[in-house]
Structure formats: C-alpha cells, structure tokens
Amino acid sequence: MEIEKVYxxxxxxxxxxxxxxxxxxxxxxxxxxxxxxxxxxxxxxVTGSLHMGHMFEHAIIDSLIRWHRMRGxxxxxxxxxxxxxxxxxxxxxxxxxxxxxxxxxxxSREEFLAMVWQWKEQHGGRIVEQMKRAGVSCDWSRExxxxxPGLSRAVREVFVRLYEKxxxxxxxxMVNWCPRCQTVLSDLEVEHGDVNGSMWHIRYAPGLVVATTxxxxxxxxxAVAINPEDPRAAMLGGKMVKLPLTDRExxxxxxNMAELGFGTGAVKITPAHDPNDFEAGKRHNLAxxxxxxxxxxxxxxxxxxxxxxxxxxxxxxxxxLEALGLLEKIEDHKLSIGKCHRCRTVVEPLVSKQWxxxxxxxxxxxIAAVRDGRITFVPENWGKTYFNWMENIRDWCISRQLxxxxxxxxxxxxxxxxxxxxxxxxxxxxxxxxxxxxQDRDVLDTWFSSGLWPFSTLGWPDETxxxxxxxxxxxxxxxxxxxxxxxxxxxxxxxxxxxxVPFRQIHIHxxxxxxxxxxxxxxxxxxxxxxxxIDKYGxxxxxxxxxxxxxxxxxxxxxxxRIDAEKAFANKIWxxxxxxxSKPREGAAEPVSLADRWIASRLNxxxxxxxxxxxxxxxxxxxxxxxxxxxxxxxxxxxxxKKLDADWSFSYKVYEQALRLLHPLxxxxxxxxxxxxxxGGKTIALAKYPEGSTIVDVDAETDMAQLQEIVTxxxxxxxxxxxxxxxxxxxxxxxxxxxxGVAQANAEAIARVARVTLELRDxxxxxxxxxxxxDRSKLEKEIAELEKVIANSQRQLSNEGFLAKAxxxxxxxxxxxxxxxxxxxxxxxxxxxxx
RNA sequence: GGGCCUGUAGCUCAGUUGGUUAGAGCGCUACCUUGACACGGUAGAGGUCACAGAUUCGAGUUCUGUCAGGCCCACCA
Numbered sequence: 039m040e041i042e043k044v045y046x047x048x049x050x051x052x053x054x055x056x057x058x059x060x061x062x063x064x065x066x067x068x069x070x071x072x073x074x075x076x077x078x079x080x081x082x083x084v085t086g087s088l089h090m091g092h093m094f095e096h097a098i099i100d101s102l103i104r105w106h107r108m109r110g111x112x113x114x115x116x117x118x119x120x121x122x123x124x125x126x127x128x129x130x131x132x133x134x135x136x137x138x139x140x141x142x143x144x145x146s147r148e149e150f151l152a153m154v155w156q157w158k159e160q161h162g163g164r165i166v167e168q169m170k171r172a173g174v175s176c177d178w179s180r181e182x183x184x185x186x187p188g189l190s191r192a193v194r195e196v197f198v199r200l201y202e203k204x205x206x207x208x209x210x211x212m213v214n215w216c217p218r219c220q221t222v223l224s225d226l227e228v229e230h231g232d233v234n235g236s237m238w239h240i241r242y243a244p245g246l247v248v249a250t251t252x253x254x255x256x257x258x259x260x261a262v263a264i265n266p267e268d269p270r271a272a273m274l275g276g277k278m279v280k281l282p283l284t285d286r287e288x289x290x291x292x293x294n295m296a297e298l299g300f301g302t303g304a305v306k307i308t309p310a311h312d313p314n315d316f317e318a319g320k321r322h323n324l325a326x327x328x329x330x331x332x333x334x335x336x337x338x339x340x341x342x343x344x345x346x347x348x349x350x351x352x353x354x355x356x357x358x359l360e361a362l363g364l365l366e367k368i369e370d371h372k373l374s375i376g377k378c379h380r381c382r383t384v385v386e387p388l389v390s391k392q393w394x395x396x397x398x399x400x401x402x403x404x405i406a407a408v409r410d411g412r413i414t415f416v417p418e419n420w421g422k423t424y425f426n427w428m429e430n431i432r433d434w435c436i437s438r439q440l441x442x443x444x445x446x447x448x449x450x451x452x453x454x455x456x457x458x459x460x461x462x463x464x465x466x467x468x469x470x471x472x473x474x475x476x477q478d479r480d481v482l483d484t485w486f487s488s489g490l491w492p493f494s495t496l497g498w499p500d501e502t503x504x505x506x507x508x509x510x511x512x513x514x515x516x517x518x519x520x521x522x523x524x525x526x527x528x529x530x531x532x533x534x535x536x537x538x539v540p541f542r543q544i545h546i547h548x549x550x551x552x553x554x555x556x557x558x559x560x561x562x563x564x565x566x567x568x569x570x571x572i573d574k575y576g577x578x579x580x581x582x583x584x585x586x587x588x589x590x591x592x593x594x595x596x597x598x599x600r601i602d603a604e605k606a607f608a609n610k611i612w613x614x615x616x617x618x619x620s621k622p623r624e625g626a627a628e629p630v631s632l633a634d635r636w637i638a639s640r641l642n643x644x645x646x647x648x649x650x651x652x653x654x655x656x657x658x659x660x661x662x663x664x665x666x667x668x669x670x671x672x673x674x675x676x677x678x679x680k681k682l683d684a685d686w687s688f689s690y691k692v693y694e695q696a697l698r699l700l701h702p703l704x705x706x707x708x709x710x711x712x713x714x715x716x717x718g719g720k721t722i723a724l725a726k727y728p729e730g731s732t733i734v735d736v737d738a739e740t741d742m743a744q745l746q747e748i749v750t751x752x753x754x755x756x757x758x759x760x761x762x763x764x765x766x767x768x769x770x771x772x773x774x775x776x777x778x779g780v781a782q783a784n785a786e787a788i789a790r791v792a793r794v795t796l797e798l799r800d801x802x803x804x805x806x807x808x809x810x811x812x813d814r815s816k817l818e819k820e821i822a823e824l825e826k827v828i829a830n831s832q833r834q835l836s837n838e839g840f841l842a843k844a845x846x847x848x849x850x851x852x853x854x855x856x857x858x859x860x861x862x863x864x865x866x867x868x869x870x871x872x873x
Numbered sequence: 874g875g876g877c878c879u880g881u882a883g884c885u886c887a888g889u890u891g892g893u894u895a896g897a898g899c900g901c902u903a904c905c906u907u908g909a910c911a912c913g914g915u916a917g918a919g920g921u922c923a924c925a926g927a928u929u930c931g932a933g934u935u936c937u938g939u940c941a942g943g944c945c946c947a948c949c950a
Contacts, residue, residue, distance in 0.1 A: 422876075609913095665897090
C-alpha cells in the first residue's frame with residue numbers, strides 16, 4: 039500500500055473535516071422511543087473565535103460523542119451559537135468607535151440592529167468554520183442560533199407563561215448599573231475585587247461623626263442611623279441635623295444596621311445609592327434622593343456638584359468638607375468594589391424599575407433534581423457549589439437596557455399605563471382597549487435564552503419528533519465558571535417548562551491555563567491559539583494533548599511542548615503504518631506467533647480499559663491507555679518481534695481494531711489510515727468500537743513477560759558492559775521452568791531484538807553472563823584519561839605547583855570524588871587483566 | 874464572613890475500594906544515525922509523597938491540627 043514518507047496532518051485533516059460535513063455523516067434521524075445519546079453544545083458567542091477553552095471542551099464532547107456513536111447508539115450533538123447580548127453590543131459599539139468615531143447612540147435602534155445583524159451575517163460563521171476544521175462531529179443540519187425565529191418564539195412563550203404564573207414581575211429595586219454600558223446587570227455579571235480605599239470621617243453635627251467610603255453620596259443622604267443601644271440614642275434619636283454642603287435637614291434614626299463599635303457608630307443613609315440603605319429607607323420610610331445619574335455624573339439634586347463625574351465629585355466633596363473643617367480624619371480602608379464584567383467600569387448601585395424573575399420557587403425543584411440523583415455532577419463535588427448557590431438564590435434581574443437581544447414582550451398603554459404581556463403582538467390595551475401601545479424598550483438578559491437551549495434547540499414549544507426523541511439530553515459538558523450563569527438556570531427552566539431535567543449528567547471541566555498555570559489572556563500575551571496549533575501540529579495532536587492532561591476537576595496547564603509531544607505520537611503511528619503497509623496483507627488473519635497472541639490480548643485489555651474510562655469521563659486515562667498500547671506494546675515490542683514472521687495478516691487485523699480504539703481521540707489520522715485499508719465503510723466514525731474484555735490470554739501474557747524480562751536483562755548487561763549496540767554477543771543464560779521454555783522457543787526473537795546468541799542452562803537462579811570480547815585499546819585509552827584526571831585533582835588536593843600560591847579549599851566532596859576515580863581505574867585495570 | 878479545592882521527581886500532573894519496589898509526559902545522563910520512525914531506539918539518574926500527630930499488622934491514600942497556595946459566593950458604613 040502507498041503511504042507518504044512524512045506525517046503531514048495538513049494534507050488530509052481539512053479534507054476529512056470538509057467531507058464529514060458535506061456528506062452529513064453525523065446526521066441522525068429522530069426515532070422517538072429508541073435509546074439515544076444526545077447533547078447540546080454550550081453555544082459559543084456568535085461574535086467570537088475559537089479559543090483553547092472551546093477546543094478543550096469540544097475535544098471532550100467530541101470524543102465522547104464519537105465513542106457513543108461507534109457503540110451503535112443513536113447519537114446527536116446539536117451545534118449552535120449564542121447572540122451574547124451585551125458582549126456583542128459592546129463589540130460592535132467599539133468597532134464603530136474605532137472606525138467612525140461614533141457610538142451606538144449616534145444611531146437609531148433600527149439602524150444599529152441592522153448593523154449588528156450585518157456583522158453577524160458576515161463574521162458570525164467564523165467560529166463555526168473553526169469548529170468544523172477542528173473536526174467536531176455535530177449534526178450540522180440542526181445548527182441553531184439563540185435569535186432564530188424558532189428559539190425566539192420559545193423565549194417569548196416562556197416569558198409569557200412565567201409572567202402569567204406570577205414568576206416574572208416588574209418593580210423598583212436596587213440594581214447594579216453600568217454607567218458605561220448604560221444598562222442594569224445581574225449580580226452574576228458584576229465582578230468583585232478588593233481595592234485599597236479610604237474611610238472618611240465626616241462631622242455632621244457636634245458629637246455626630248459618620249464614616250463613609252463614598253463621601254459623594256452624602257449629598258443624597260436622607261438620614262443618619264445609630265444603634266438603639268448606642269449611649270447617644272436617647273439624646274439624638276429622632277433629632278434633625280443639618281446635612282453639610284446642603285440646605286437639607288435629615289433625621290437621626292435608630293437602627294441595628296449601625297453596628298456598635300464599628301467606625302464612628304453612626305451610619306449615613308443614602309437610600310438611592312446603597313443596597314443596605316435602600317432597605318433601611320424602606321424600613322423607616324425615608325425619602326430617596328438620586329444624586330448620581332445613569333451616566334455616572336452627578337444629578338441636579340447634587341446642587342453645585344451637578345454635572346461632575348462621580349469620582350471628581352468625590353474629590354470635590356472631600357475638599358469642601360476639609361475647607362469647612364468637617365473632616366475629622368481619613369483612614370485607609372480595604373473594600374470590595376464591583377465592576378461590569380464586560381467593560382470593567384465600576385458599577386453604580388441605583389434604584390431602577392426592572393423586570394425580575396422569582397427564583398425561590400424555581401430553585402426548589404432544581405435542587406431536588408440534583409439531591410435525588412436525577413442529575414449527577416462529575417466530579418460529584420460540584421454539587422456542593424450548586425447547592426450553596428441555589429439555596430441562597432436571589433431574584434434575577436432579567437431586563438437589560440440594550441438593543442441586541444430578545445425584546446421583552448410587554449406593551450405599555452399610553453392611556454391607562456397598564457402593561458400587556460402577550461404571545462402575539464397586541465393591538466390594544468388589555469385593560470382599557472386603547473391602541474396607544476408601546477413595546478417595552480428593554481431586552482432580556484442573554485442567559486434567559488441560553489437557559490432554554492436544551493429544549494428550544496429541539497423545536498419547543500412545538501411537540502417535535504426531535505423533542506420526543508432526544509429530550510432530556512444525556513449530558514452537559516461545561517466549565518465551572520458558568521454553573522450559575524447557565525447550568526443552574528437550564529435546570530430551573532427545564533424543570534418548570536418541560537417538567538423534566540434538561541440533562542442527566544453535568545460534567546464540569548477545568549480551565550485551560552498556560553504552562554505556568556496562568557490564565558490565558560490577551561493582555562498577558564500567553565494565549566495559545568488553537569487554530570495556530572492546528573496548523574502547526576495538526577488537530578489530532580492538539581486534541582490528544584488536551585485530553586491526556588484533563589484530570590478530573592483540575593485545571594490543565596497546556597504548553598506547546600505537550601502538543602508537540604502528541605504530534606510525535608501521531609507521527610509514531612504514521613510510521614508504524616508505513617512499516618505495516620510494506621508487508622503483505624494476505625493470509626488467514628489468525629495468530630501465528632507468541633507476539634500475535636500477546637498483542638491480541640493487549641488489544642483486548644486496552645479496549646476494555648478505554649470503554650471503562652470513557653464511561654467514567656476519564657478521558658485522560660483513555661488517552662493514557664491508548665498511548666501506551668500503541669507506543670509501548672504495539673510499536674516497541676510487537677512490531678519488532680513481528681519482523682521475524684512472514685504472515686502479517688493478523689497484524690492488519692489488530693491494527694485496524696487499534697485505529698478504531700483511537701478514533702474518538704484522534705479522528706483525523708485514524709480516518710486517513712483506516713480509509714487506506716479499504717474496509718468498505720464510509721467512515722471509521724461509524725465502525726463499531728471494539729468492546730474488549732477483562733479476560734486476557736494469560737498464557738501469552740505470561741510467556742511474553744518472561745521474554746521481556748530476558749530481553750531487558752540482556753540489554754542491561756550490554757549497556758553496563760558498554761557493548762557496541764551493533765555487535766552481536768554470545769552469552770550464557772541460566773533459567774528453569776517456564777522461563778527456560780520461553781528462551782528456547784523464542785531464541786530467534788531474543789537474538790533479533792537483543793543481538794545475542796544465548797547458550798541455555800537449566801539451572802536456578804535466573805542469571806545471565808555475557809561472553810564479551812573486550813576492546814583492549816579502548817580500555818587502555820579510558821584508563822589513561824582517568825589517570826590524567828586523578829593526577830590533576832591530586833595536585834589540587836595537595837595544593838602543589840602554581841596552585842600553592844592560591845591554595846584551593848579542599849572539601850570532603852573532592853576527596854570522595856578522588857576515591858571514586860581511583861576505584862574506577864582499579865575496575866578497568868581488572869577488566870584489562872581478565873581480557 | 875461562608876463554602877470549595879490543591880500541596881507527590883527539575884517542570885506539568887496521574888496514583889481507582891489503604892496492601893510488595895510510588896508512575897507518565899517533558900527535561901536530564903550515556904550510548905546508538907540498524908532497511909517504519911532521531912517527531913526515533915536502548916539503558917539510566919532523579920522523590921524524607923508540605924509539616925505534625927492519630928487510626929491500622931500496614932497510610933501518598935483515612936481522621937485531626939499546622940503551614941502554604943488557588944478559586945467561588947457574600948448588600949463588611
């Protein structure tokens with residue numbers, strides 16, 4: 039058979055990648071009622087490009103999917119992408135900024151959306167093309183996008199249902215506001231970090247000093263609180279004090295929120311700009327004065343500070359207080375601030391009217407589903423993290439002041455103010471019948487639509503055959519960073535809407551980090567681009583490198599060296615194939631030698647282990663087992679011994695099975711080589727995965743172990759004696775029983791792989807003596823060299839000659855080394871004598 | 874403040890229910906360009922399994938504590 043001399047994955051990987059897609063080899067028909075394995079891809083952002091995290095996740099999913107498919111199961115992997123509301127909008131906005139110096143707000147909503155859609159049409163296919171190049175075996179005929187008409191209908195249906203059920207409501211609450219993105223954010227979208235800030239102590243009245251980390255908000259204070267147990271309580275409680283820098287008077291209230299002994303014991307209350315104060319304001323019926331606007335500048339209510347940026351206003355307020363002598367002191371204070379996880383702008387707490395989802399009633403069945411095992415986590419420890427969050431869940435703010443996304447299906451009546459929520463766009467107010475309706479301007483949090491993904495992609499709300507055939511899906515594979523964002527919400531939506539779990543298992547994988555365990559990031563410049571790696575080393579090497587490093591639970595430290603090493607593995611397989619393909623294939627395909635029987639047993643064991651480890655999601659162990667089977671067993675032992683045989687037909691049989699075993703992990707090279715065997719199938723991906731068994735050929739394995747021990751002993755003896763590897767030597771082997779038998783039966787094999795002719799003696803214990811012809815001149819040369827070294831170091835030890843002027847420090851180490859040299863020389867002299 | 878995880882060879886990591894001599898890849902040393910492969914072969918070196926106790930015939934593995942590091946959640950003026 040023809041086979042190219044050099045392993046060049048670029049020559050065949052793109053070919054197979056295209057062919058798998060073009061011929062729809064992974065398309066599957068829905069047959070409700072039959073067993074299946076199905077999985078929905080965690081949809082990557084449509085705007086994105088493939089990074090190592092995707093590559094890793096897809097390597098895991100694709101291996102598992104291919105394994106299930108090869109086991110003959112009806113296997114579906116649904117691909118798709120996410121519109122990624124805020125991320126996409128920010129990206130297009132930045133692009134406008136860079137290219138035209140304009141922002142989103144220079145355009146109308148319609149104009150802007152048209153641009154985003156255009157961008158999506160032009161560039162949205164990029165990540166999908168990259169996935170195809172990476173060989174993922176999705177059913178591309180079922181590709182979905184979260185803003186497809188069908189999925190949008192699902193979003194709307196769910197919203198209306200939950201609204202009608204009272205689980206979605208609208209109201210004024212304290213929210214996280216990003217002044218840069220001009221939208222509200224959910225708690226999960228805020229990243230908290232510690233910063234070194236200050237605590238300013240401000241005297242509001244004699245004997246009443248408040249401490250604050252945000253002095254600019256004092257302009258919106260509507261009370262000062264002290265603890266009811268505070269000694270000042272009786273005197274100050276209910277009194278009015280004048281708020282510095284303003285004309286207003288505010289009350290001193292008594293509330294436990296002022297902790298005795300913390301700070302000054304008095305807390306300023308700003309209901310419009312602090313979550314705690316917002317609650318306190320409700321408790322005490324306080325006014326709420328918003329002094330910071332949605333754009334992050336001070337409002338008219340801030341008086342002479344109006345129009346200033348909030349951080350400028352802070353400086354100005356502090357300066358003014360200092361000038362008035364009201365600033366008692368400034369302390370260093372460590373505090374945590376929240377930033378928008380998209381643009382890193384400091385989030386401003388504001389009171390705002392938003393849409394919310396009640397989470398407690400949705401969380402309960404979702405908690406139960408994991409508690410009673412209808413959903414299991416792999417590794418199971420992640421269940422604790424899930425429970426921890428779910429049991430302390432708070433309502434989810436689902437509206438966003440964005441344009442790109444699913445617009446909230448609610449209409450406001452211009453006449454009576456009633457809100458009409460409907461499946462079909464209404465023409466009149468549900469209360470007063472007025473036609474003066476305006477649709478809510480907001481869109482839904484992007485995670486609302488992703489939360490429906492497992493069933494919306496299968497055609498819900500229609501009762502499709504796909505839905506009946508493939509829901510619940512079998513598995514979710516994802517990173518721990520989106521357990522709350524996504525996984526938990528899918529469980530809640532699945533339980534509420536479908537009345538069943540969205541998937542039976544959740545496999546949580548780690549993060550791909552660089553070789554130094556640092557997070558990969560563009561700013562650090564340590565990003566390893568999967569497409570670059572694919573070009574350089576081939577997809578198979580990248581996949582295998584990721585999978586063999588994928589220990590459960592842990593992050594993986596990926597280096598280019600690791601990928602390079604796996605390319606060497608692929609290269610090894612390629613070259614083993616070249617050897618095999620140079621041999622005749624004709625024959626009965628039955629074992630003809632010990633080597634044949636042994637490799638069949640090893641193949642069987644490897645197959646059994648691979649199946650077992652796949653079942654346990656231990657892709658690292660699958661990879662490890664197959665790596666060692668191919669390299670150690672098949673190449674290093676089997677092929678070397680096989681070179682003695684004339685009939686190679688059985689080798690082809692084993693080889694073909696070994697290709698199948700490896701296919702889920704290295705789909706390209708196995709497909710390419712398998713096709714050259716002309717087995718008649720369309721693709722190795724649809725060939726049956728070898729089952730293997732725990733029953734091994736004990737006879738063959740035992741004999742082979744004996745043979746390996748003999749060979750290794752000979753090689754070691756040769757290495758010890760420094761024998762030229764090309765030279766065949768004679769030797770005497772003492773052994774008995776089975777080992778002797780093996781030595782007798784396999785004398786030719788031993789001679790070949792160890793270059794030795796052995797005289798066998800039936801005696802214990804096992805021993806080996808090589809009859810070596812010693813090269814006298816080589817020995818003499820070695821002795822001479824060593825003696826030179828000894829003489830030199832002797833001079834050092836005794837500080838003779840020129841060294842006497844600058845005596846070296848004599849250490850024990852030097853003396854020991856000297857003794858070693860002398861012993862070595864003595865040994866060599868003895869050897870010379872003998873010869 | 875609450876929760877989770879990690880600490881094993883120079884580096885990155887395995888080590889299944891406690892059981893002889895603790896493994897892999899890379900790196901390192903020596904030898905070898907042999908007709909599949911130097912992206913290779915053969916033989917090696919290298920570990921007080923963070924530390925201290927406890928349980929046990931037996932602990933890298935179980936328990937407690939200490940130290941070190943990482944992550945997540947949290948309305949800590």
